Amino acid sequence: MNTSKPIDVPIVSSPALPGEDVCWLTITELTDGYRAGTLSPVDVAKALIDRIRALDPVVNSVVHLDETYTLAMAEQSMARWRLGTPLSAMDGVPVTIKDLSAVAGMPKRRGSLLFGTDPVQEDTPCVARLREAGAVFLAKTATPEAGCKVVTRSQVHGATANPYDLTKTPGGSSGGAAAALALGFGPVALGSDGAGSIRIPAAYTNLFGIKPGFGRVPAFPPDIDMPHSVVGPLARTVEDAAIMLDVISRPEPRDPYIWPVPFTAPDDLGNPSLAGMQIAFSARLGCHAPLVDAETDRLVAEAAPLLAEAGASVSEEDPVWPVDPFEPFKVFWETACLSCVEGAAPDKRHLLDPLILSVGASGANVSLSGYMKAMEQRMTIAAASKAFFQRYDLLVGPVMPVPPYSVERDVPVGYASEDWDWCPYTYPWNMTGQPAASVPIGFTEGGLPVGVQIIGRMGGEADILRAARAIEARRPLYRRRPAMLG
Template identity: 65%
Template sequence: MGELAQGYRTGAFTPVDVAQALLGRIARLNPRVNAVIDLAPERTLAMARASAARWQAGAPLSVLDGVPVTIKDLSAIRGWPRWRGGRLADDTPMAEDTPAVARLREAGAVFLGRTATPEGGTKVVTRSLRYGETLNPWDPAKTAGGSSGGAAAALAMGFGPVALGSDGAGSLRIPASHCNVVGVKPGFGRVPAFPPDPDMPHSVVGPMARRVRDAALMLAVLSEPEPRDPHAWPLPFDTPDLSAPGAVDLSGIRIAHSARMGCTAPLVDAEVDALVAGTAPLLQHAGATLREDAPDWPLDPFGPFQVFWVTACMEALRKTPADRRPLLDPIIADVAALGAGYGLDTLMQAIEDRTRIAAAAKAFFTRHDLLIAPVMPVPAYATGRDTPEGFAATDWSWCPYTYPWNMTGQPALSVPIGFTRAGLPVGVQIVGAMGAEPLILRTAEAIERARPLWQRHPALAG
């Protein structure tokens, strides 16, 4: 984004020039991946013209003024419809922005369009009955991941430098790993939300970007106060300065690394393991101290996570009138059916188990500053499937590395670390204690400078 600000400042180009170029690029290339599902060029260009006037007057609103951004179709945008990936919603414009969108608007960002999501964000792939499947820009026969797959694919295709996504079980980190971009799951309360999400503290909104420094700048904007959210932190975000040239100094930082993260791992992949393990020497070179270690979970995190996921689908089904339920993605009813024997005691036990898991995570981060681990056990798999071969669509036990941190509420990030021999991207996950987003971003920047994979572009984007 620094290049955009420099161009706006000098008059080499304007926000209108950039918006027009990107709208044209989306129109030309989006059919290859189906990432952007709604454009409103007149609104986009109106925002760009307003930004251009501010830059010409020497009064930009923020570092994001004039920066084009896509927004996942789970966040409300004033004046735009919101479908949430489903067929139940109509084209009625939303009356107000969600807090994250409001912060972007206040910062002068230019909204390019909405990106694809599975209905309600309920899958680790991005496929819906509303607008079909989003394909991986690196291999259109593979999934882009989900549920922020539209945002990730749009970034990989060059449809702008930053995107707004969300993460309830890995939905920022999973597609970021599959598409060679950065996805940041903030700690619970870091980015305000409204209205309250019944999936709290699991689900949060966060930035995605081609580069770590851009994700950091966007997170600073998203973290601005919001009085309606009782869980929002009253503390300002300490934006790390990632602009200085040279190596990032991580001296004194204690980093644990683990191939399995203390979780049951039904699937493993030698290439993914090797790429993730290759992160350790990069961080040692930056001055960090590395030690192999994993959280000592008091129970398998999949147990309570399954309860929360199932009960969320049960609630979605309950709130949908019976005559409209056939419009829902069948996965919602299928997952809800898993809760046929659930009672109040099941949910209360899951809440108790989540507290024990969070306590174990907190204890782990008294010994370490960060944890390095996989995002996904395998690279992107074939389109047309919700899960890899051998696993039912309703079974999430095969990807155990992301959802524990939604239950603990801690920040976590995916940053590109390499490619498989088949040319598929792989990300590495960086997890920290509550409030550790600045350190996580600094560490991700160290990795990115050692391996500037953002400079690589998929053939589909050409």
């Protein structure tokens, strides 16, 4: 934890790796064990803490680990299970939390030199919902400063590596959450997504991750990134993500945008039928794509016949955008970075990530009329998407244009760190506010994971989960562990 860079040699794997007997269990398998008395939340937490201490120095995914804090939560859960009074389907389940969300009693550094190690006093609403459900907070995971990069690297915590190839990035900004999950640090992780930050690392680390629609998961206090940024789960299985989403989407009275209609996890994820579902497949999602990778394209295209096999009607059609989504997104990206700069004390601004300072300087040149034009463009993009989804339940296409690239770089070779133009497939759905997910679809010949993106209409999380589970059932790639684990 808190190492300056990932170790560039893999550990020697053995059957005696800490926590190996419990780290791959699903939420249901864990709680079944608690109910039967064959597992204890305390023993599971201890095993996973040992696993983090043994494995995390290889990838640098964990930024805060407090054994006393975690075991106190686990002991409370164990007492409830012994009395037969668990709080929810997640009571005693270990969860990691991205260090952009506040956890009372833990620091919230946001990957920034601006913030110290003093604990905060109040949970973020989604964290409060997990605490109310009896979840056990295992650790906080790495993020770039303010979630500002497509990779996970900060001046505070260094770089996080991809467990499937330690020379590659796990993506960002929820890359710490993803790397931790891929190594078995609990069954689920809390991430956030303002431009792809759940879906990108999920695609790069063989995980399922879903960005809920804006308003599905409560937030407070209001954030400058609203409505683009939302909180959501990453998991190794679709069902685990659904269980966690059910918990974190429970209401928060202070959030003015939270939906009055509760989310309920689908009860047919064991064997979902997609009969009657209309799905569009698009190889480019209607976006300008300067980078193309034949292996990625081939694997993403394999999702279409799997969905058809599950009963869906699948057609090839691209959404048509009234304006390149990158145009307004660039304005929001630059002005969000400017807000970070202006929110820092003048004598502390030099401590900000150079990328934030550089992009924020561009944001200072955005006029009020330019920002309002971007708002208008975003609304026309959302309207075009809504029209497209009048005819389709889901849209399926790529998450990333290329497989995971060097852990030493913020972006692929040939692009500047502040340039999002190479990576166009995720941020449109942050601007429309629609739910979108990444589900594993395959591996390159070099052993690197590839994900396929599933986008739904507003309120369509359940349809996304069903389609993702249909792919997962036909291609259970969650069973493929990183080679470093043996």
